[in-house]
Amino acid sequence: MAFAKQVQVTEEIYDYVLDHSLAPDAVQRALVDKTRALGRSAGMQVPAEQGALLTLLAGVVRPKVAVEVGTFTGYSALCIAKGLADGGRLLCCDVSEEWTALALDAWREAGVADRIDLRIAPALETLDALPSHPHIDLAFIDADKAGYISYWEALVPRMRPHGLLIADNVLYGGEAVDPAPGSTAEAVHAFNEHVKADPRVEPVLLPVADGITLARVKALNEL
Numbered sequence: 700m701a702f703a704k705q706v707q708v709t710e711e712i713y714d715y716v717l718d719h720s721l722a723p724d725a726v727q728r729a730l731v732d733k734t735r736a737l738g739r740s741a742g743m744q745v746p747a748e749q750g751a752l753l754t755l756l757a758g759v760v761r762p763k764v765a766v767e768v769g770t771f772t773g774y775s776a777l778c779i780a781k782g783l784a785d786g787g788r789l790l791c792c793d794v795s796e797e798w799t800a801l802a803l804d805a806w807r808e809a810g811v812a813d814r815i816d817l818r819i820a821p822a823l824e825t826l827d828a829l830p831s832h833p834h835i836d837l838a839f840i841d842a843d844k845a846g847y848i849s850y851w852e853a854l855v856p857r858m859r860p861h862g863l864l865i866a867d868n869v870l871y872g873g874e875a876v877d878p879a880p881g882s883t884a885e886a887v888h889a890f891n892e893h894v895k896a897d898p899r900v901e902p903v904l905l906p907v908a909d910g911i912t913l914a915r916v917k918a919l920n921e922l
């Protein structure tokens with residue numbers, strides 16, 4: 700059975716994974732500590748192995764234009780910024796001045812603040828105001844789950860052919876598989892169904908962290 704190939708990740712295996720992956724740098728480690736001091740909301744930060752994956756993916760895509768929907772204290776943005784092309788820019792969308800103040804400090808410390816544009820507004824307003832032609836190379840969706848489908852619909856037509864869309868929390872702690880009616884998990888499941896039915900992309904749902912969907916945007920001649 701194919702499922703037998705799935706490793707059940709124990710704490711020991713998780714430590715081994717981290718020990719053999721790109722490690723967070725000093726600014727990222729300090730940001731994790733500062734974010735932890737916020738209490739429960741710190742759980743929104745992407746974990747280290749996902750951060751390493753984001754850096755790797757951005758380093759492969761080398762985006763000239765990247766977009767992040769849901770920035771919080773800026774950890775995932777730091778990871779993506781590491782992979783930007785020379786002269787590349789990352790647009791970050793969030794509604795919280797308070798949380799993103801920590802992000803701005805960390806980006807300054809990391810020397811990437813001049814490559815990141817932060818917009819404080821509901822993300823859909825920011826996305827809808829972007830040029831409508833395909834110009835985004837990489838997009839990462841990690842904000843309110845009820846908004847995922849509208850973020851997707853705003854982003855896909857703006858993605859360059861072969862661009863990469865990344866969506867976080869697509870397993871939602873496993874609840875997306877059998878979501879309770881009206882729950883956030885139901886919104887996540889609806890998003891997953893939406894992506895699956897979208898002929899414009901090739902998606903892969905990875906059981907990494909809380910579930911990550913990677914989707915390559917097809918070129919016109921592939922549709």
Ligand SMILES: C[S@@+](CC[C@H](N)C(=O)[O-])C[C@H]1O[C@@H](n2cnc3c(N)ncnc32)[C@H](O)[C@@H]1O
Pocket residue numbers: 743744745768769770771772773774775776792793794795798820821822823841842843846
């Ligand atoms: C899961 S956190 C993002 C975590 C971040 N990617 C990281 O790694 O640290 C979700 C963020 O989405 C933001 N958010 C929630 N609703 C939003 C909206 N409608 N528009 C923009 N940002 C929103 C929240 O303020 C929060 O900072």
